[in-house]
Amino acid sequence: MKKIILIVFSALLVSCIPEKQTETGNDNTILFVVNNNNDSVLVCLTLGVIDTNYISNVNGLFGITTSGSQGTFYLAGHDTVSYQSPTNKGLNGNISFGMTPNNCPVNEFPYGNNIFEFTLNNAFGITASQETVEISCVAGVNSLMSSNLTGGGNWTATTGIDSVTSFHNDSLYKNTGLIGVFPYGCDDCTASVSPPCDSIKPYAEPQTKPICVISRSSTNNGGTVYLIFNSLIK
Secondary structure: OOOOOOOOOOOHHHHHHHOOOOOOOOOEEEEEEOOOOOOOOOEEEEEOOOOEEEEEOOOOOHHOOOOOOEEEEEEEEOOOOEEOOOOOOOEEEEEEEOOOOOOOOOOOOOOOOOOOEEEOOOOOOOOOOOOHHHHHHHHOOOOOEEEEOOOOOOOEEOOOOOOOOEEEEEOOOOOOOOEEOOOOOOOOOOOOOOOOOOOOOOOOOOOOOOOOEEEEEEEOOEEEEEEEEEEEEO
């Protein structure tokens, strides 16, 4: 196995984060995607839950012009896009950089790929529904991401860690202990039950506590979720 070269990313400057923008005139949580890199990057948006409560078509989101549950666009260096779902509409899915989501490595990214997963604005009268965000490195790592959470109710880790305002992922075997991150091969956060691909072995050490999901009550939605792309790992 080739030695993994860790690309160290610098801290995101405050000036890189745009001020809150309300796009649809409601109080729903806004999702920003920020490119903290000099070069443009391919961004893939894949929508998850498909029913009448959720946005089900990528057309118009982040400027995507195609239709369906998955779409791609290029985000220029140091550029930002945002989307706020309409009142009474949830937003669920994942975002990947450099490639569409794949459960196994590809030639360009031999260490697999990671995705940012989110469920936002899902207060549909369901008892105890939650907004959630996390970075899944279960299928590997091809990008360094970070996320800043501002406004609305407090975000917490599932272990009861209060007031989470930021989290990030690291390289393939350095995500154990990081909140908001599923380590490589750890599809159950604290265990490897049925990972999607076993072409890179061994798997990473699982989390010792269930800290992989950052959440809050969906009735406390609002504010902003920033997904920040820092660099690719090849």
